[in-house]
Amino acid sequence: xxARLTLLAAALASGMAQAExxxxxxxxxxxERASGSVQIVETTTPRSLGRIxxxxxxxxATAVFSRDxxxxxxxxxxxxxxxxxxxxxxxxxxxxxxxxxxxGAISQDGRLVAVANYEPGGVKLFDARSLELVQDIPTxxxxxxxxxxxxxxxxxxxxxxxxxxxxxxxxxxxxxRLTKFADIGRQPxxxxxxxxxxxxxxGLFGEDGLAxxxxxxxxxxxxxxxxxxxxxxxPLPVYKMPxxxxxxxxxxxxxxxxxxxxxxxxxxxxxxxxxxxxxxHGQPVFAVxxxxxxxxxxxxxxxxxxxxxxxxxxxxxxxxxxxxxxxxMHLEFTPRGDQLWLSVRDADRVEIYDTRGPSLIASxxxxxxxGILMAARAHRIGF
Amino acid sequence: xxARLTLLAAALASGMAQAExxxxxxxxxxxERASGSVQIVETTTPRSLGRIxxxxxxxxATAVFSRDxxxxxxxxxxxxxxxxxxxxxxxxxxxxxxxxxxxGAISQDGRLVAVANYEPGGVKLFDARSLELVQDIPTxxxxxxxxxxxxxxxxxxxxxxxxxxxxxxxxxxxxxRLTKFADIGRQPxxxxxxxxxxxxxxGLFGEDGLAxxxxxxxxxxxxxxxxxxxxxxxPLPVYKMPxxxxxxxxxxxxxxxxxxxxxxxxxxxxxxxxxxxxxxHGQPVFAVxxxxxxxxxxxxxxxxxxxxxxxxxxxxxxxxxxxxxxxxMHLEFTPRGDQLWLSVRDADRVEIYDTRGPSLIASxxxxxxxGILMAARAHRIGF
Numbered sequence: 118x119x120a121r122l123t124l125l126a127a128a129l130a131s132g133m134a135q136a137e138x139x140x141x142x143x144x145x146x147x148x149e150r151a152s153g154s155v156q157i158v159e160t161t162t163p164r165s166l167g168r169i170x171x172x173x174x175x176x177x178a179t180a181v182f183s184r185d186x187x188x189x190x191x192x193x194x195x196x197x198x199x200x201x202x203x204x205x206x207x208x209x210x211x212x213x214x215x216x217x218x219x220x221g222a223i224s225q226d227g228r229l230v231a232v233a234n235y236e237p238g239g240v241k242l243f244d245a246r247s248l249e250l251v252q253d254i255p256t257x258x259x260x261x262x263x264x265x266x267x268x269x270x271x272x273x274x275x276x277x278x279x280x281x282x283x284x285x286x287x288x289x290x291x292x293x294r295l296t297k298f299a300d301i302g303r304q305p306x307x308x309x310x311x312x313x314x315x316x317x318x319x320g321l322f323g324e325d326g327l328a329x330x331x332x333x334x335x336x337x338x339x340x341x342x343x344x345x346x347x348x349x350x351x352p353l354p355v356y357k358m359p360x361x362x363x364x365x366x367x368x369x370x371x372x373x374x375x376x377x378x379x380x381x382x383x384x385x386x387x388x389x390x391x392x393x394x395x396x397x398h399g400q401p402v403f404a405v406x407x408x409x410x411x412x413x414x415x416x417x418x419x420x421x422x423x424x425x426x427x428x429x430x431x432x433x434x435x436x437x438x439x440x441x442x443x444x445x446m447h448l449e450f451t452p453r454g455d456q457l458w459l460s461v462r463d464a465d466r467v468e469i470y471d472t473r474g475p476s477l478i479a480s481x482x483x484x485x486x487x488g489i490l491m492a493a494r495a496h497r498i499g500f
Numbered sequence: 501x502x503a504r505l506t507l508l509a510a511a512l513a514s515g516m517a518q519a520e521x522x523x524x525x526x527x528x529x530x531x532e533r534a535s536g537s538v539q540i541v542e543t544t545t546p547r548s549l550g551r552i553x554x555x556x557x558x559x560x561a562t563a564v565f566s567r568d569x570x571x572x573x574x575x576x577x578x579x580x581x582x583x584x585x586x587x588x589x590x591x592x593x594x595x596x597x598x599x600x601x602x603x604g605a606i607s608q609d610g611r612l613v614a615v616a617n618y619e620p621g622g623v624k625l626f627d628a629r630s631l632e633l634v635q636d637i638p639t640x641x642x643x644x645x646x647x648x649x650x651x652x653x654x655x656x657x658x659x660x661x662x663x664x665x666x667x668x669x670x671x672x673x674x675x676x677r678l679t680k681f682a683d684i685g686r687q688p689x690x691x692x693x694x695x696x697x698x699x700x701x702x703g704l705f706g707e708d709g710l711a712x713x714x715x716x717x718x719x720x721x722x723x724x725x726x727x728x729x730x731x732x733x734x735p736l737p738v739y740k741m742p743x744x745x746x747x748x749x750x751x752x753x754x755x756x757x758x759x760x761x762x763x764x765x766x767x768x769x770x771x772x773x774x775x776x777x778x779x780x781h782g783q784p785v786f787a788v789x790x791x792x793x794x795x796x797x798x799x800x801x802x803x804x805x806x807x808x809x810x811x812x813x814x815x816x817x818x819x820x821x822x823x824x825x826x827x828x829m830h831l832e833f834t835p836r837g838d839q840l841w842l843s844v845r846d847a848d849r850v851e852i853y854d855t856r857g858p859s860l861i862a863s864x865x866x867x868x869x870x871g872i873l874m875a876a877r878a879h880r881i882g883f
Contacts, residue, residue, distance in 0.1 A: 138587050140524040140570025142878050143610075161567055161610065184544055184836075186569070187523025204521050225838045227526075227544065267792035267837055268856055287856065314792035314837075315751060333751075333794060333814045368698060368716075369752070369770065387752065409650035409697035409881055411716060431716045452879035453567075454650055454697075455608045473651050473670065493879040495525050496835035498792055 141186040144203050144492040145449070147460065147467055150175045151485040155191065157203050160451045160491070163469050163479050167206045173197035179220050179488055182495035183245060184227035189492070190245070192221040198232055200248055203492065210248045214241055222265045229286060231271045233260040240273060242286065252292055254284060262308025262319055262361070264499045266332055274305035274319045281305065281319055281330060281339060301328040301339040307361040310499030311386070320361050321347065329389065342389035348376050356418035359402050367410030367430040374401030374415070381415060383433060395433055398424045403447065407472055408454035412436070416445045416459070425459065427475065437475060441468050446486065452493040460486035524569040524875055527586050528832070530843065530850055531871040533558045538574065539866055540586050543834050543874070546852050548864050550589045556580040562603050562871055565878035566628060567610035572875070573628070575604040581615055583631055586875065593631045597624055605648045612669060614654045616643040623656060625669065635675055637667060645691025645702055645744070647882045649715055657688035657702045664688065664702055664713060664722060684711040684722040690744040693882025694769070703744050704730060712772065725772035731759050739801035742785050750793030750813040757784030757798070764798060766816060778816055781807045786830065790855055791837035795819070799828045799842070808842065810858065820858060824851050829869065835876040843869035
C-alpha cells in the first residue's frame with residue numbers, strides 16, 4: 118500500500134513538474150551564447166520559465182519551431198542540432214550532425230528539419246520527430262541563407278559555389294528534386310524570404326547588389342537588384358555584415374541595413390529601386406518591422422551597439438533613440454507587436470518594451486544573451 | 501491512508517485527463533452550428549480531439565484566441581460569450597452578455613475581449629481572464645465589423661449610425677478614448693483590417709463603394725474606394741452578402757468577392773483601383789489567400805455552394821474547380837498554407853486538402869459544420 122502510494126505520489130509529482138498545462142503560443146527562447154544554454158520565456162507576464170543547459174557552442178545560434186509550437190530545433194555553430202521540449206523544459210534529443218553549421222529551417226508541413234552546413238558543405242534533412250537523417254545534399258560549398266519555401270521545399274545559397282539551389286522535398290521517395298540557379302553573383306553570404314513568401318533574396322559578399330528569385334516564376338532565374346547595395350568600390354570598414362533576415366517590409370517599402378554606412382536604405386518592393394536613405398546612429402545590423410509595419414527598430418554594430426533607434430515608416434525618419442546598454446545583439450517582437458524584446462549581451466539582461474511609448478516594462482537576467490526567438494515563428498513562412 | 505490515496509488517485513486521474521501535455525499551435529475549432537457544439541481539432545495528424553457542447557446558438561458564430569493559443573472566445577448569435585480551454589477540452593466560463601451579437605475581437609495584448617452587439621447596440625469589453633465586464637460602449641446602433649487595431653484598441657462600424665468608431669483602450673482607467681468617423685457612407689455591414697494592419701475597410705449595404713480608413717493617418721478621415729463595388733443601381737438578386745473578412749491580399753493585389761455577380765474583383769492595394777474581374781462559378785462568399793499568396797480559394801452562395809474554385813494569383817484565372825458537396829460554408833488555411841480545411845455543412849463533414857494538388861488528404865465527421873478557426877489566429881492582427 119505504501120509502495121503504491123509512493124508510486125502514485127511520484128507519478129503525480131513528475132506529472133505536475135512536467136505537465137504544467139499551458140498554451141505554447143506565448144513562449145520564446147533566449148539564446149545564452151557563452152554558456153551553451155537557453156532560457157524559455159513567456160511574454161504574457163512576462164517572465165522566464167527556466168533554463169536548459171548543454172546545447173554546445175551557441176555563438177551565432179538560431180532556432181526554428183515545430184508546427185504545434187511545443188518544440189524548438191536549435192542550430193549550434195558546432196554542428197549541434199538540439200530538439201527542445203519547451204513545455205517540459207528539457208532537451209528531447211541532441212545530435213552533432215556536422216563539424217560546422219550556420220543555421221536551418223523547418224518544412225511547411227513540419228516534418229523535415231534542414232540544416233545548412235559549412236563543414237562538410239551541404240544541407241542535411243532530418244525527421245523532425247526522431248532527428249534521424251532522411252537525406253544528405255552535398256554541395257561542395259559552404260551553405261548559407263537557408264529558408265523554407267511554400268510547397269515543401271528549401272532554398273539556400275552556396276557561398277563558394279556562387280549559386281542558389283531550390284530543393285523540392287515534396288515529390289516522393291527518390292530524394293529532393295534540385296533546381297540550381299547559376300549567374301547569381303559572387304559569394305552569397307545570407308538570404309531571406311520576403312514576408313509574403315514570394316521572393317528569395319541573397320546578399321553578395323563578393324560584389325555589390327543582391328540576387329532575387331521570384332518563387333512564382335523560378336524559370337525566370339535570378340536577377341540582380343539594388344546595384345548599389347554592398348561594400349562599394351572602395352570598401353568602407355565593415356564591423357559586421359548586417360543580417361538580411363532582419364529585413365523589414367512595411368507599407369510596400371523594404372528597410373535594409375546599409376553595409377558599412379550609417380544608413381538604413383528604403384526600397385520599393387514593386388521594382389526594388391531605392392527610394393531614400395535614412396541617417397542612423399551607426400552601422401545597422403538588424404532592421405525589424407513591428408508587425409503592423411508602422412515602426413522599424415534598428416540595432417547597430419560595434420562600437421555603437423549600445424543604442425537602438427526606432428524609425429517611423431510613414432515619415433521615413435528616426436522617431437526614438439534608446440540606450441539599453443553595450444552589446445544589443447537582437448530584437449524580436451511579439452507576434453501582434455505589443456512588445457519588443459531585446460538582448461543586452463554585456464549587461465547580462467533582456468529588456469522588454471511596450472512598443473507604444475516605447476517604454477521599458479520589464480527586464481530579465483540572462484547570461485550574455487544573443488538571439489531571442491518567439492515560438493510563433495512556427496506559423497510564418499521563411500522563419 | 502485510504503482517503504489520502506483516493507485523493508491522490510483522483511488528483512492524478514483528473515490531472516492526466518486534463519493535462520495531456522501538448523503544444524497549442526496546431527489546434528483549431530470547428531463550429532457545429534445546429535447543435536451548439538464545437539469540435540477541437542489538430543492539424544498535424546490531422547484529427548478531432550473531441551467535442552464541447554452547450555455553447556448556445558452558434559449560427560453565424562465566430563471566435564478569437566488568447567495570446568498563448570490555449571483559450572478560444574466564441575461569440576454566439578444569442579449574445580453568448582463562451583471561453584473554451586482547448587487543452588483541457590472544456591468550457592471554462594460562459595456568460596450571456598447581450599440579446600443578440602454579431603462577433604468580437606481580442607486586444608493586441610490579449611487582456612480585453614470585445615463583443616459587437618446588435619441588441620442592445622454597442623460594444624462591451626470584458627476581462628479576458630475572468631469575463632468580467634470592464635467597459636460598456638453604447639452606440640445606439642447595431643455594431644458590425646469589429647477588429648483589433650495595433651496599439652490597444654478596437655475599430656467597428658455602426659450599421660444604423662452610418663459611422664465608424666475607433667476605441668483606444670490603452671490610455672488608462674478613464675475608459676476608452678473614442679474617435680468617431682462620420683460621412684463614411686450608408687449602412688456599413690461588415691469590416692476588415694488589411695493583413696498588414698494598416699487599413700480598415702467597411703462594406704456598405706446602403707450604397708455602392710467601400711469606406712477606407714488609414715490607421716496611420718486617422719486624422720484624414722474615411723475615404724471612399726471602389727465606387728463600383730456593391731449591389732449596383734439596379735440591384736441583382738443577392739443570395740448572401742459576401743464576407744469582407746475573407747478578403748485575400750496577394751502580391752499587392754486584393755481579391756474581393758463581387759456582390760451579386762459571378763466574379764472575383766481584383767484591385768491594386770496601392771490606389772484601390774480595380775485591375776480586373778475574374779469570372780467564377782457563382783456568387784462568391786469567401787475569397788481567401790493561401791498564406792504564400794499564390795492561390796486564392798473561393799466558395800459560393802446558395803444554390804451554387806457545392807463548389808470551390810482556386811484562382812491562380814499570378815495568372816489571374818481559375819486554376820482548379822472542386823466539388824466537395826452541398827453547403828461549403830467556410831475555408832481556413834493552416835498558418836503556413838500546407839493544408840486547407842473546409843466545412844461541408846449538408847454532408848456533415850470537414851474536408852482537409854493538401855494545397856499543392858490540391859488533393860483531399862482527410863475527411864472528418866462533424867454536425868452541420870460552419871466556421872473553421874485555427875488557433876494561430878492568436879498571432880495575427882485583425883483576427
